[in-house]
Amino acid sequence: MFERLTSGMSVVILDLEWNQGTYYTNPRIPHEIIEIGACRIDPEGKIVSRFSRILKPRIYRQIDRHIQKVTGITQEELNRGQRFSDAWQEFIRFTDGARLVTWGRDDFPVLKRNVEFIQAEMPFEPPIDAQLLFGYLFYNDCSRQMNLHSALDEMKITSEIPAHRAVYDAEATALLLPLIDEKLQQLDDSQMEVLEKVLDREKRIALAKLVTFPTSYMSYAEAIADRRVTSFYCPVCGSRAHFAVPWFDAGKEKYEAVARCHSHGYIQGNMHFKKSTKGNVVISQRFSQASEEQVRSVKNKYHAFKMIPENKRHHRLEMRISPSGPKNEASNPG
Ligand SMILES: [Zn+2]
Incomplete structure (x- = not known):
């Protein structure tokens, strides 16, 4: 068989x-x-x-x-x-x-x-x-x-x-x-x-690494501003990966990002939010090694996201990644 x-x-x-x-x-x-x-x-x-x-x-x-x-x-x-x-x-x-x-x-x-x-x-x-x-x-x-x-x-x-x-x-x-x-x-x-x-x-x-954790935040915007939430680790070796595409709202309240591990290449991150019964935000993340094709697809979605006029994406979040770490700020296309 x-x-x-x-x-x-x-x-x-x-x-x-x-x-x-x-x-x-x-x-x-x-x-x-x-x-x-x-x-x-x-x-x-x-x-x-x-x-x-x-x-x-x-x-x-x-x-x-x-x-x-x-x-x-x-x-x-x-x-x-x-x-x-x-x-x-x-x-x-x-x-x-x-x-x-x-x-x-x-x-x-x-x-x-x-x-x-x-x-x-x-x-x-x-x-x-x-x-x-x-x-x-x-x-x-x-x-x-x-x-x-x-x-x-x-x-x-x-x-x-x-x-x-x-x-x-x-x-x-x-x-x-x-x-x-x-x-x-x-x-x-x-x-x-x-x-x-x-x-x-x-x-x-x-084979991806899955992480679920509750936060003390009541809103998605607050949660995503937390560095603990947005940091990105390689699912293979566990070391810190560096962003190629920052976390962004890929639609349907699903967030995506791409980062690179020095040893293991591109890593795709997926994240979604849920409210607990108490109303605080629970985050689930998945980190997996990505092919070039997947990286291209995330990049395309990110460009599509950037095409949405800023005043129309008030309910969507995007983080600009600064050298000192991710920050939650509405930013212009870079
Ligand atoms: Zn690695």
Whole structure:
């Protein structure tokens, strides 16, 4: 399965469910894994073994009502659950060096943070995103994030697999893999090249450093004026990177910037804001290595931003970066 992408490694499909805080968020672990579901498939795509664990949360001990509704996992099940650190070791043994496949790009960043939180090793590369492959191969659209069950419907696959367990979603994904793989094998070299570029970008994003932290500020403008918020570090070596494009509002309240690490080249930064229940601003940032193409795209967006007349961008923010560090000031194009 997926020989063109895995060079013959065996495949384990992974699906996670996680809980979150209803009233507070620990910035080091905004989502706590409460279920690991996985299945191993043979080269023909047949399921040969399954892995399913419910985990007892340590940070968000009460299941969030919304999460309960979506996952169907009850508080009683969580209370009886296994420790994540034990389940993680068992999962690693289960995979036995296989390449991971997930439906969608969300699981790996959550997994990475949970593993970092217990200071354990991460032996896996970012998974192959079957959802992205499905979008690209069937709709020529990598960003088409189709729900797993809609994808099964589209492919006219009916299954008796019950919903509401991570392992069942992994099994449902397994039903799609032979169809995806068949399409994958039909790609010609130039189509394969396009796909590999996309996968390469996704991999960098999956390996990105994610930071979430609450601030004491009540407004975005105040928050972004704080040097702690705007400083920029290389996700690979952790050293301070130097801005090539300052943080700016790239639309939809998403901020972007580009900086350069002396050793690791261009780093793209993405940032967005959320209000906590108390009204103060919570910031999430992502730092990832960027290709020349991505850098060009951010630069273009920055130029488009600069074209907006200043009196029309009063609700948008831009920081001019001075040698002594970023400052929040409305500035003219430099
Ligand atoms: Zn670096």
